[in-house]
Amino acid sequence: MSSVELKSIVKKYGAVTAVASIDLSVESGEFVTLLGPSGCGKTTTLRMVAGFIRPTSGTLSIGDVDMTGVPPHQRTVGLVFQNYALFPHMTVRKNVEFGLKMQKVLTSERGPRVQEALELVQLESLGDRMPAELSGGQQQRVALARALVIRPDVLLLDEPFGALDKQLRDHMRVELRELQQKLKISTLFVTHDQDEALSMSDRIVVMSEGKVSQVGKPTEIYEKPQTRFVADFIGRSNILVGKLENKGKTINAEGLILPNKENMTNGDDGVSVMIRPECVKITKPDPKATSASADVKGKVTASIYLGSIVQYSVQIIDGPNLVVTQNNTGFEDLKNLTVGDDVDVSFPDSAIYILPG
Amino acid sequence: MSSQESYGSRLPYKFLVGLVTIVILFLEAPLIILVIQSFTAESYLAFPPPSYGIRWYKEVLTSEDWLNSISLSLIIAAVVTPLSLVLGTMAAFALDRGPKKLKHGLQTIMIAPMVLPHIVLGLGLFKMALQLDIDDSMLAYIPAHLTITIPFVIISVGASLQTFEVSLEEAARSLGASRFWAVWYITLPIIRPALIAGSIFSFIISFDEFIITFFLTTFQRTLPIEMFSTLMYQVKPSIAAVSTLTLAVTAFLTAMLILRGQVTSGDKVIK
Numbered sequence: 001m002s003s004v005e006l007k008s009i010v011k012k013y014g015a016v017t018a019v020a021s022i023d024l025s026v027e028s029g030e031f032v033t034l035l036g037p038s039g040c041g042k043t044t045t046l047r048m049v050a051g052f053i054r055p056t057s058g059t060l061s062i063g064d065v066d067m068t069g070v071p072p073h074q075r076t077v078g079l080v081f082q083n084y085a086l087f088p089h090m091t092v093r094k095n096v097e098f099g100l101k102m103q104k105v106l107t108s109e110r111g112p113r114v115q116e117a118l119e120l121v122q123l124e125s126l127g128d129r130m131p132a133e134l135s136g137g138q139q140q141r142v143a144l145a146r147a148l149v150i151r152p153d154v155l156l157l158d159e160p161f162g163a164l165d166k167q168l169r170d171h172m173r174v175e176l177r178e179l180q181q182k183l184k185i186s187t188l189f190v191t192h193d194q195d196e197a198l199s200m201s202d203r204i205v206v207m208s209e210g211k212v213s214q215v216g217k218p219t220e221i222y223e224k225p226q227t228r229f230v231a232d233f234i235g236r237s238n239i240l241v242g243k244l245e246n247k248g249k250t251i252n253a254e255g256l257i258l259p260n261k262e263n264m265t266n267g268d269d270g271v272s273v274m275i276r277p278e279c280v281k282i283t284k285p286d287p288k289a290t291s292a293s294a295d296v297k298g299k300v301t302a303s304i305y306l307g308s309i310v311q312y313s314v315q316i317i318d319g320p321n322l323v324v325t326q327n328n329t330g331f332e333d334l335k336n337l338t339v340g341d342d343v344d345v346s347f348p349d350s351a352i353y354i355l356p357g
Numbered sequence: 358m359s360s361q362e363s364y365g366s367r368l369p370y371k372f373l374v375g376l377v378t379i380v381i382l383f384l385e386a387p388l389i390i391l392v393i394q395s396f397t398a399e400s401y402l403a404f405p406p407p408s409y410g411i412r413w414y415k416e417v418l419t420s421e422d423w424l425n426s427i428s429l430s431l432i433i434a435a436v437v438t439p440l441s442l443v444l445g446t447m448a449a450f451a452l453d454r455g456p457k458k459l460k461h462g463l464q465t466i467m468i469a470p471m472v473l474p475h476i477v478l479g480l481g482l483f484k485m486a487l488q489l490d491i492d493d494s495m496l497a498y499i500p501a502h503l504t505i506t507i508p509f510v511i512i513s514v515g516a517s518l519q520t521f522e523v524s525l526e527e528a529a530r531s532l533g534a535s536r537f538w539a540v541w542y543i544t545l546p547i548i549r550p551a552l553i554a555g556s557i558f559s560f561i562i563s564f565d566e567f568i569i570t571f572f573l574t575t576f577q578r579t580l581p582i583e584m585f586s587t588l589m590y591q592v593k594p595s596i597a598a599v600s601t602l603t604l605a606v607t608a609f610l611t612a613m614l615i616l617r618g619q620v621t622s623g624d625k626v627i628k
């Protein structure tokens with residue numbers, strides 16, 4: 001049974017197409033993330049699931065019941081906003097109780113359920129506070145408790161951690177994922193933060209300009225992007241324009257000769273090759289050793305210090321410019337690498353990924 | 358530089374304080390004199406009164422004419438205030454949530470009666486009331502007062518809706534509240550200060566209204582009209598007593614208006 005299913009959903013505002021035909025499903029107990037750049041239609045999609053926006057065409061079902069034209073209050077969805085949207089004139093307890101009151105749950109039943117929800121987010125001691133007396137993280141937890149207390153068919157979150165600082169965000173990420181797995185609640189999560197998407201999701205839906213670019217597990221999205229857009233958007237990447245040579249045995253990628261390990265062909269001879277910066281290794285030339293897989297030489301043209309990693313720009317001799325990141329381990333003599341240095345460049349064959357299409 | 362400026366501004370500052378004091382005295386002096394005069398025990402107005410007493414208050418509160426006009430004004434204001442609040446709030450919601458294109462034009466039309474010359478408005482309403490044969494009755498006074506009180510509600514409620522976070526209503530709706538209940542439980546309590554302000558404005562304006570009502574009355578007299586016609590014949594201390602009573606009601610409501618703001622922002626912290 002799928003909790004949420006969108007079939008050919010379109011949303012147009014006059015001449016503007018916010019969502020151009022989306023198919024999407026969230027299976028029972030699954031954590032699905034909508035990931036994409038600003039303006040790609042994530043919020044619009046989420047708000048259509050919540051019922052605040054009526055799709056121009058297409059059908060939407062929640063818990064296998066058609067909900068396309070059903071108003072928000074008749075859907076059982078738990079919605080968490082980026083700005084928390086806590087009712088400022090009610091205590092934390094009243095905030096959480098509100099949904100139960102609206103759903104006409106008996107007064108005697110409400111108390112224990114509110115308590116249970118507050119315990120879930122570890123706020124049982126703050127029930128009598130007003131929202132204004134809570135920190136950002138605590139407010140976000142109240143919002144979560146308020147959404148969960150009605151036992152929704154699906155939990156919807158629109159960039160819920162956007163207003164939190166980095167440390168708290170990382171913490172809430174873990175907490176939300178643990179909670180979601182404990183309750184086995186179907187979740188649709190919207191973010192433009194790829195770290196968030198990669199670390200929390202069962203599946204990621206990458207969106208671009210109102211369309212789905214790719215759907216897959218985090219590993220598939222990162223390691224096997226199906227389109228150039230996904231490869232570019234998720235993580236850092238070097239994308240090279242290649243040409244099949246040598247009867248398809250090798251690829252000439254902007255001057256860099258690479259093995260065509262899977263004998264990929266693409267109709268004509270043109271292919272796009274992706275190499276992740278962290279898969280490339282650069283070392284200072286060692287005159288004694290002979291380099292193993294690829295004896296590629298280059299020159300450092302820029303270096304950016306990022307703390308745990310250092311990002312280099314390396315101009316390959318007679319080849320492309322590669323972005324390379326190296327862990328700042330302290331072991332290697334990378335610290336001595338400066339702009340203008342000659343380097344040996346190597347990467348395993350497995351780092352070479354040919355983009356389909 | 359800046360310290361020099363503040364030294365330099367010392368004199369103008371003192372001058373300003375003096376000026377403000379004079380202006381306040383000038384504005385309030387007639388009122389203060391009137392209040393003092395109202396407590397005279399004589400049968401004529403004099404300042405300062407040779408002797409004091411509450412003779413004229415007794416007179417006013419036992420005179421049938423005064424009591425009739427006071428109660429007529431109170432009844433009108435009491436009917437106008439809730440109607441004005443409900444209609445004005447509904448209009449403010451419509452303007453805030455309705456199509457943006459229409460907002461500007463509609464708002465101007467709805468607020469116009471507030472700024473139009475009341476004498477023109479009164480004349481128009483008089484003609485209309487005559488045609489409908491409702492002049493000199495509640496049926497005329499109440500709609501007439503509403504035309505000038507509703508704009509105040511629209512403005513005060515509209516301003517607070519503008520800063521109201523709509524996602525709060527959406528949160529309520531996602532939790533199972535229909536649009537109506539979301540507004541009822543969430544929006545209205547949050548904009549309560551604006552609702553109170555709108556009501557008090559409506560009450561004061563209706564209670565105090567003279568020009569338009571003057572057109573619509575023949576035999577009936579609201580308090581301002583009774584005061585006016587009494588003045589036409591004689592200047593008795595009873596006028597001062599009535600004025601002081603009116604002033605007290607208005608001042609009380611205005612004080613509520615100012616205090617309510619503090620009370621509402623206060624109980625958020627305390628509770």
Ligand SMILES: Nc1ncnc2c1ncn2[C@@H]1O[C@H](COP(=O)(O)OP(=O)(O)OP(=O)(O)O)[C@@H](O)[C@H]1O
Pocket residue numbers: 013016017018019036037038039040041042043044045192
């Ligand atoms: N009410 C509206 N009228 C017209 N266009 C709209 C409306 N709402 C959204 N859009 C357009 O639809 C597109 C998708 O908007 P949406 O808010 O869904 O983006 P998003 O993916 O959530 O972006 P962000 O990451 O910035 O929140 C945008 O180009 C936006 O300008």
Ligand SMILES: [Mg+2]
Pocket residue numbers: 042043044
């Ligand atoms: Mg958005």
